[in-house]
Amino acid sequence: AQSVTQLGSHVSVSEGALVLLRCNYSSSVPPYLFWYVQYPNQGLQLLLKYTSAATLVKGINGFEAEFKKSETSFHLTKPSAHMSDAAEYFCAVSEDTGFQKLVFGTGTRLLVSP
């Protein structure tokens, strides 16, 4: 069965520092992988998705993620954190292009200090 592990329920960075949010997946078939962001009191918004076209995926707001099959990872990075990046981030995996079901990780809350 597919699953996602997000290491670190909270990550704190200073404004301008590198952001690294970790995601490891388990899947019996080549997976599709997603990162979503949730700002306070809002629903989830897609940041980026991996669909096997390219291992380095660029998303919105300067975020990117690299698919590493050998490490079963899909870590999210941003070179320079901004205060507006403070939010909760969810990694998700799907094996299913029919029903489009997703399995989510437990989330990582990113805190950005001035």
Add this chain to the structure above:
Amino acid sequence: DVKVTQSSRYLVKRTGEKVFLECVQDMDHENMFWYRQDPGLGLRLIYFSYDVKMKEKGDIPEGYSVSREKKERFSLILESASTNQTSMYLCASSLRGQGVETQYFGPGTRLLVL
């Protein structure tokens, strides 16, 4: 602009009440989903629907039912609300395409059962 709306942002109900949560999407999407979000647990799939009048159980369907009488509307029903159903409920929709489609989320309904 894509839009998923949920009938209430906040809801307070008593134990034993029947509760209806409504979700409407204006994107002509075939797939619709109901999740609950709890701290430390991420998002868990309750039910999903891939067509009008069609429904499938997700990972945690116990205590819930759903209804999809029209393509744009997907309702989540708590037949007899219990305190352990206090949670944030998120609705999402997606196309049933050939590839991997993005799920679009509503803003969520925060339900408190007393």
